[in-house]
Structure formats: C-alpha cells, structure tokens
Amino acid sequence: MTKAEIKKLFVAIEKHDQDSVLGILAKDKGAIETVGHHNANCRDKTPLMYAMQCEDFELANKLIELGANVKAKMPAGPETSVIQLAVKFGHGLNPNFDKWLSFTQKLIEQGANPSEALWPACHGYNKVADKPEIISLLLQNGASLEGEVGNSGSTVKELLVINSQLYSSRVLNLFGL
Incomplete structure (x- = not known):
C-alpha cells in the first residue's frame, strides 16, 4: 500500500x-x-x-x-499488544467499561495472551472506580502473577505488594494478598 x-x-x-x-x-x-x-x-x-x-x-x-x-504488537516503542491496548483503553473510568470487558473476553477467546495484559490492567486500575472485572477476567483465563513487568526485574505480584495502597481489598483478594 x-x-x-x-x-x-x-x-x-x-x-x-x-x-x-x-x-x-x-x-x-x-x-x-x-x-x-x-x-x-x-x-x-x-x-x-x-x-x-x-x-x-x-x-x-x-x-x-x-x-x-489479535496477537499483534505495535512494532516500535514498548511493542504494546492488542490485548494490552484493550485493557488500557478499557480502564474503570471509561464510560464504555462493560464493552471493553466483553471485547477483552473476545480477544482472549481468539487467542490473545491474558498474561501480557495483567500488569497494564493493574496499572490502569483506579481505586475510585473500583472495577476489578477486567483483572478478574485475565486471572480466570490464566494470567500469570509471576510474569516480569518490562525490564523492571519485578513480577506483577511483587509490584502489587509494593503498591498495595493503590488497590481496593477486592483487587488484593483476587491476588490472594
């Protein structure tokens, strides 16, 4: 083209x-x-x-x-994937949150990796809105808590513990924290 x-x-x-x-x-x-x-x-x-x-x-x-x-990644920068963008756009303050939740489910059904999106979903979570449904969906579909986040050397679980004050008890319970 x-x-x-x-x-x-x-x-x-x-x-x-x-x-x-x-x-x-x-x-x-x-x-x-x-x-x-x-x-x-x-x-x-x-x-x-x-x-x-x-x-x-x-x-x-x-x-x-x-x-x-549905597994595509942006070729430059942080190489963000389709499912990472979905959870980023579908944060809890988005008025179309329910549509994003359904769309994220569809991406998973089509083969997108829920582990790729777990930290972006946690990072985009807002305690004020307290909508952990996307995080829960990712976990229910096998997202790993042990995945390293970027080049930080820390896992999703470690970052959740460090930043636990940013999350509601509902979210922390999802992770067994």
Missing part, C-alpha cells in the same frame, strides 16, 4: 466509515495488518488497534472476523 492509501484507511477508521474500510481491505487483504504512520494517533497501530482506540467495537469485531491478528 502507498502512504496515501494507508492514510485513507486510517482516516476511514477514525471517521467510523466502515464501508470505506471494508472496501480498502477487499482490494488488499494484506492491509488488515498494515501499520499506520501518518499521525501520532495511529502511529504503529494496526487497523484493529486503531478501531479499538476509536471505540468502534463493531468495526473491531468485523476486523477480527476478517482475520485481524
């Missing part, structure tokens, strides 16, 4: 223009995994990631049906 075509794809996603998005993808099946570069909002994201960022759940679900990689 040319830069202009890539830009057109991501602008269509941003405008919730599903017909244009699906038309572009029908012409070029490989475009489903192309990476946006034309602005900071879509930089390094796949169409699925950007549809999620735009909270277009209908389009995101269609992209998954068309074969979008």
